[in-house]
Amino acid sequence: MAVKEKEALVGKELLAKVKENDGLSKRELARECGYYTVGKDGQTRVTLAEFYDALLSAKGIQLEPEKSKDGRGREASYTVTVHKNGQIVIGAAYTKEMGLKSGDEFQIKLGYKHMRLVKLGEDGNEDEA
Secondary structure (H helix, E strand, O other), X not given: OOEOOOOOOOHHHHHHHHHHOOOOOHHHHHHHOOOEXXXXXXXXXXXXXXXXXXXXXHOOOOOOOOOOOOOOOOOOOOOOXXXXXOOEOOXXXXXXXXXXXXXXXXXXXXXXOEEEEEEEOOOOOEOOO
């Protein structure tokens, strides 16, 4: 069973450590940032894959989409396409995440290269929430 010697750095702390140790090799840098295990035999093994994943995450890059909560269906991508008939469809995953119900009304506000949906309250005015 492998044992971690120290807690691996993440986020801004990881990026700062990488920046201040730019003269080290990849393996030395990963080890310095806590991405290694020590086996029963006392041998240290650097975990470069975990190190690279943490670096990407710290930079805000996510290669694998997060799994859906129930494990079924397609993943919400937060990207939509205009259909041939000019319509844009917002999937149920988004409306469910926002707690929207059938019959909820929105006002469409157009801007330069964007549009915004503003939920209307029961009185037909903008919802305060």
